Amino acid sequence: MVVGDIATGTDVVVIGAGPGGYVAAIRAAQLGKDVTLVEKEAYGGTCLNYGCIPSKAFVTASSLAHDAGTAEEMGIHADPAVDMAAMTSWKDGVVDQLTGGVEKLCKANGVNLMAGTATFADENKVRVGHDGEGQGSESIEFEHAIVSTGSRPVQVPNFEFDGEHILSSREALDLDSVPESLLVVGAGYIGMELSTVFAKLGTDVTVVEMLDSALPGYEDDVARIVRSRAEDLGVEFHFGEAASEWEEMGEGISVRTENADGEVSEFGAEKALVAVGRSPVTDTLDLEAAGVETNDKGFIETDDRARSNVEHIYAVGDVAGEPMLAHKASTEGQVAAEHIAGEPAALDYQAIPAAVFTDPEIGTVGLTEAEADEQGFEPVVGQMPMRASGRALSMNESEGFVRVVADEPSGFVLGAQIVAPEASELVAELALAIEMGATLEDVAATVHVHPTLSEATMEAAENALGHAIHTLNR
Incomplete structure (x- = not known):
């Protein structure tokens, strides 16, 4: 027997419980709104379940195995054995703890949770279909809606994901054995992260990229250090090659690529990982019924309050466009919730780090020197090489640098580019500097603990001012 459509009402309906959606739902509830959060799969979205957290768990585990097995210089001799099934099980435990925590936080803040797939019926109503035979659907009338349905991996023609031969990043993070060889299609951040992970686990990794460099979008000297390190780990790169087709070959596959001149190459591997980007999940929402417009790439364009062209319908996270970052999604979710509640909230993207x-890791925030110049500033740059950092040397991680970009007349910090161990942590200080309007003098005069990696930030600021102690001044 099919259950009929049931109608309910809410102040705010949030579609998607990823890092944008659940943050928006909790914040709106904290501000006194009746909130219904609809999720079709798993709380925490792609980030917690299939992306950010699982990949960083693998980054940590693979680095531990690799470091233990290559520490002879430090007088440590070991030959670690990797149990991929156990590693994946540990990763799943981390994920389960976090996703369970999200659900508990939502409930504790009074958010109404609803399992199902939401589509718009009109600009003030969504219909939620429930999985399972006879489960039916229900309609929710709302005053405001926040769309946070995230993104999915882009599929390359002829390379549909099958979970066996052709993997998405989600499937690569759920393997129960280490592949002997892996062909990675795409040298963007996802491809480079996972190439590094599997190379450290002992996989023979080959990367093909249709562009002429790894990590497009990052400055050459940043990307070059990461690529060089990957090559040291055994990763082989082939640029200017577009994957065209594949076939099974023995116990693996053979992938054919083509360059701009039409020349064909073949690469053999046990599996292929396709990591060429992500696209927004907006095609399942029936946005037209609500009058919400998307651009030619499927993104919902928003203003600085996260509003779509329909003022009471908001979009946050990957569906709202680049950069596709979980912390950007959470910030947008919080702004959307606060604006709905009448708070004076607005988005400012100048200090969102990546x-x-x-x-080594990469951390960036704000403007590069070239971007600062284009925007009419008079940029001054300071840099501290990690080879001059006592802490970096004591970690046996001396590749990279911290670079600070500032406006010379005012001294205001405009941006930073870091390629170094723990760059994802180091960049926070410079993001704060930009957010609060700090100057080079402020950063340079802040006493940093010795010996730490963060001292490189202080030294880079001093270098820009012309009085660095531990590196030559420019």
């Missing part, structure tokens, strides 16, 4: 968890 990180790539390669070896």
